[in-house]
Amino acid sequence: MNSVFLIAKKEILIALRQKVIRALAIVIMVLLSVALYAGYVAYDQQKEVIENARKEKREEWLTQGDKHPHIAAHYGTFIFKPKTILSLFDFGLDTFTGTSVYLEAHYQHEFMFRPAQDHSSMIRFGELSAALVLQILVPLLLIFLAFPAFTKERESGTLKLLISQGVSCTTIVWGKIVAYLSILISILAPFFVIAFVLSTMLANSQTIPDIAIRVVLLVIIYVVYLLIFVAFSVWISMRSSTSKNSLLTLLTCWILFMIIIPKTTANFGESMYPLPSMKIYREAIQKDIKNGLDGKASTSFRQNQLKKEYLQRYTVDSIHKLPLNFEGVRMQAGEDYGNKVYDVHWARLKKIFDNQNRIASLSSFITPYLAIRNLSMGLTATDLYTSIHFQKKTEKYRRELVRKMNNDMAQNSRYGEFYEYKAGKNLWNSIKEFEYTTMSAYEIVSLYKTELISLCCWAVLIFSLLGYSSRKIRPVYE
Amino acid sequence: MLEAINLTKKYGDFTALQSLNLTINEGEIFCLLGANGAGKSTTINLFLNFIGATSGSAKINDLDVTKHARETKQLLSYIPENLMLYKNLTGLENLQFFCGLGGKHQSKGELEELLEQSGLQTDFINRRVSNYSKGMRQKVGIALARARGSKVLLLDEPTSGLDPKASNEFSELLLSMKEKGVATLMATHDLFRAKDTGTHIGIMKEGRLLEKFESQEVSFRDLEKLYLKHMHN
Numbered sequence: 001m002n003s004v005f006l007i008a009k010k011e012i013l014i015a016l017r018q019k020v021i022r023a024l025a026i027v028i029m030v031l032l033s034v035a036l037y038a039g040y041v042a043y044d045q046q047k048e049v050i051e052n053a054r055k056e057k058r059e060e061w062l063t064q065g066d067k068h069p070h071i072a073a074h075y076g077t078f079i080f081k082p083k084t085i086l087s088l089f090d091f092g093l094d095t096f097t098g099t100s101v102y103l104e105a106h107y108q109h110e111f112m113f114r115p116a117q118d119h120s121s122m123i124r125f126g127e128l129s130a131a132l133v134l135q136i137l138v139p140l141l142l143i144f145l146a147f148p149a150f151t152k153e154r155e156s157g158t159l160k161l162l163i164s165q166g167v168s169c170t171t172i173v174w175g176k177i178v179a180y181l182s183i184l185i186s187i188l189a190p191f192f193v194i195a196f197v198l199s200t201m202l203a204n205s206q207t208i209p210d211i212a213i214r215v216v217l218l219v220i221i222y223v224v225y226l227l228i229f230v231a232f233s234v235w236i237s238m239r240s241s242t243s244k245n246s247l248l249t250l251l252t253c254w255i256l257f258m259i260i261i262p263k264t265t266a267n268f269g270e271s272m273y274p275l276p277s278m279k280i281y282r283e284a285i286q287k288d289i290k291n292g293l294d295g296k297a298s299t300s301f302r303q304n305q306l307k308k309e310y311l312q313r314y315t316v317d318s319i320h321k322l323p324l325n326f327e328g329v330r331m332q333a334g335e336d337y338g339n340k341v342y343d344v345h346w347a348r349l350k351k352i353f354d355n356q357n358r359i360a361s362l363s364s365f366i367t368p369y370l371a372i373r374n375l376s377m378g379l380t381a382t383d384l385y386t387s388i389h390f391q392k393k394t395e396k397y398r399r400e401l402v403r404k405m406n407n408d409m410a411q412n413s414r415y416g417e418f419y420e421y422k423a424g425k426n427l428w429n430s431i432k433e434f435e436y437t438t439m440s441a442y443e444i445v446s447l448y449k450t451e452l453i454s455l456c457c458w459a460v461l462i463f464s465l466l467g468y469s470s471r472k473i474r475p476v477y478e
Numbered sequence: 479m480l481e482a483i484n485l486t487k488k489y490g491d492f493t494a495l496q497s498l499n500l501t502i503n504e505g506e507i508f509c510l511l512g513a514n515g516a517g518k519s520t521t522i523n524l525f526l527n528f529i530g531a532t533s534g535s536a537k538i539n540d541l542d543v544t545k546h547a548r549e550t551k552q553l554l555s556y557i558p559e560n561l562m563l564y565k566n567l568t569g570l571e572n573l574q575f576f577c578g579l580g581g582k583h584q585s586k587g588e589l590e591e592l593l594e595q596s597g598l599q600t601d602f603i604n605r606r607v608s609n610y611s612k613g614m615r616q617k618v619g620i621a622l623a624r625a626r627g628s629k630v631l632l633l634d635e636p637t638s639g640l641d642p643k644a645s646n647e648f649s650e651l652l653l654s655m656k657e658k659g660v661a662t663l664m665a666t667h668d669l670f671r672a673k674d675t676g677t678h679i680g681i682m683k684e685g686r687l688l689e690k691f692e693s694q695e696v697s698f699r700d701l702e703k704l705y706l707k708h709m710h711n
Contacts, residue, residue: 006578017566157562165579166551
């Protein structure tokens with residue numbers, strides 16, 4: 001048998017005979033099971049609630065009775081963000097972004113990520129999800145498993161005996177890595193299998209079409225992430241003079257990687273690119289709608305311009321003589337201008353988010369935790385980009401809905417006629433029900449290129465260090 | 479079989495070993511005597527390639543231990559002062575593991591027999607090493623050397639701390655290996671064991687091999703006098 005596998009077999013046997021390791025493995029398995037079950041229960045409940053509410057609101061829209069289209073546009077409707085099955089694994093920002101939005105004329109209700117709130121949702125230390133266990137607690141298990149990898153061999157004198165058998169340090173390193181990875185895989189394999197079966201069985205292919213690719217990518221990135229921690233722990237153990245030093249160094253790194261750096265970089269991002277408060281954000285939009293984006297074209301000025309344009313176009317001297325209801329045209333023009341103002345302000349806000357996200361992405365070069373956290377949220381469709389994507393789709397839907405209502409009013413009613421004109425079921429039915437499909441896995445991966453590159457860099461760096469150090473290591477200090 | 483040619487090891491200004499010239503042939507047991515810091519363990523560590531020589535060379539079967547690290551290690555077995563095995567494994571599991579690493583795959587029965595032949599009590603073979611005494615661990619070390627069919631034994635104060643009975647048993651095992659043509663280099667403080675077991679004796683002080691002779695050339699009394707003379711000078 002290859003020396004690597006012999007060493008791995010020996011390590012596994014020793015680990016299995018250690019009560020602490022057995023206990024930690026059981027704790028991780030229990031935590032993962034609880035997190036997965038809790039995630040499933042939450043997913044199932046929310047899915048049911050959302051599905052019922054969606055049906056109810058759609059029914060309300062279709063059976064709202066005959067009424068003026070603009071009243072219908074204000075009556076509005078609700079749209080619900082469908083829960084994706086992968087969210088049971090990683091809650092991501094879902095908890096912070098909400099699941100429903102009220103759509104009505106003239107007004108973009110803040111919903112998914114409350115863009116102008118006083119704090120960034122990136123600053124968080126999540127709930128107990130399976131992703132959290134894998135991202136934060138499993139590395140801790142690995143630390144307890146691997147911290148004495150080399151120090152104990154050196155302290156007990158077995159390293160001398162090992163090397164005197166003609167085994168190279170590189171072989172010992174790989175034997176240990178294979179062992180810890182095997183232990184890890186045997187702990188996590190049942191969990192991954194259950195998660196995969198649940199994902200494929202319960203998947204809503206309309207919402208998240210490429211679920212199998214996402215699951216495979218998730219498994220790959222988590223294996224790479226945990227491999228980085230295994231190799232890192234072995235490397236620290238190799239470089240430490242005592243087991244105590246190795247454990248202290250690894251625990252310090254864990255605190256830095258998992259708590260201090262993510263918090264610091266999130267705070268740094270927010271102080272570098274601060275968000276406006278909700279009040280200021282809304283006031284600025286209302287001000288620009290009222291006075292015009294350039295401050296010169298007030299609402300009344302724009303309306304007068306529009307009136308002139310229509311009178312000229314139809315060569316009439318009164319809006320009463322227009323072949324359409326000018327009130328509908330005016331409302332749509334107001335809506336269009338409001339949308340334009342909203343887009344300008346939203347673009348500014350988006351830029352702030354992008355800058356904050358860029359800092360978070362680049363920070364993944366300082367801690368691999370940020371790389372896996374962002375990639376995991378992205379692939380489970382619970383990240384900020386998916387929220388923004390969903391918001392864009394709902395806003396597009398809202399604008400189309402309001403446009404149809406205003407156009408119907410303009411085409412089918414007369415000026416001054418408001419309560420007299422009533423649209424009916426045909427118009428309500430012409431508004432197709434909102435359906436949401438997430439971005440493809442490819443699109444998501446391309447958004448998280450930095451994180452992917454950083455994860456690869458971490459792997460290359462750690463294995464290079466391991467290779468370099470294992471060539472230098474001696475069983476006795478010179 | 480074992481050869482040191484002008485072997486020197488320096489740590490900065492400190493010379494741990496100065497121009498050691500030594501040859502140990504098949505079936506010879508060379509005992510290195512000397513106080514702590516005399517350079518005995520340094521010599522063994524150099525033959526094991528655990529540390530690099532400042533100058534000179536150490537050879538096993540005419541192979542330089544630095545240039546042919548893997549090949550030379552296949553030929554030797556090493557037993558330190560306190561042979562540490564994996565405490566959570568049994569003696570048999572330890573033996574299986576280390577034999578496997580050396581590429582010597584023997585059946586469980588064969589290894590059990592070797593452990594018994596090396597003097598390990600039968601009911602301890604399948605017990606975890608955490609229950610073993612130092613003497614028992616040294617016996618596992620001898621069993622390992624036998625299982626690997628080692629041509630060279632490097633022993634760093636192997637009987638230190640053993641009771642007389644265990645020490646005597648260990649000597650007998652060494653003599654049986656000598657009969658099989660094994661070349662042994664043993665660092666020890668034990669003059670009696672060196673005279674009793676060794677075929678050759680060398681006295682070291684401050685990194686220098688001051689004297690070497692065949693053990694049968696001197697009586698135990700003369701050896702003691704010679705040793706003390708060198709230590710006091």
